[in-house]
Amino acid sequence: MKIITITGLGLQFDAGQLRPGTPEHQAELAIKRINGLLQIDPFALGAQIFNTQNPLQVIEVCSECGHESIEFVLCPDGAEICNDCFKQGNH
Numbered sequence: 001m002k003i004i005t006i007t008g009l010g011l012q013f014d015a016g017q018l019r020p021g022t023p024e025h026q027a028e029l030a031i032k033r034i035n036g037l038l039q040i041d042p043f044a045l046g047a048q049i050f051n052t053q054n055p056l057q058v059i060e061v062c063s064e065c066g067h068e069s070i071e072f073v074l075c076p077d078g079a080e081i082c083n084d085c086f087k088q089g090n091h
């Protein structure tokens with residue numbers, strides 16, 4: 001059987017949904033969770049996600065402005081947005 005591998009594919013997910021932790025740890029958990037779901041879905045083509053870079057390359061992006069950020073602020077409603085959006089009252 002021939003296998004097709006897509007390289008350079010990005011994966012995006014909502015942070016903090018599984019367990020708090022570093023972005024890298026959350027990314028590893030997300031890959032495991034998605035692969036678990038793919039294994040039980042008969043229409044998933046036998047697909048799996050795997051990391052091709054070591055260490056894992058992750059970025060954190062603000063869901064309000066879409067910009068990559070280093071500093072996030074936890075809002076009273078539980079949303080995490082970048083410090084710039086927080087200062088501008090964008091949430």
Ligand SMILES: [Zn+2]
Nearest residue numbers: 062065082085
């Ligand atoms: Zn922002």
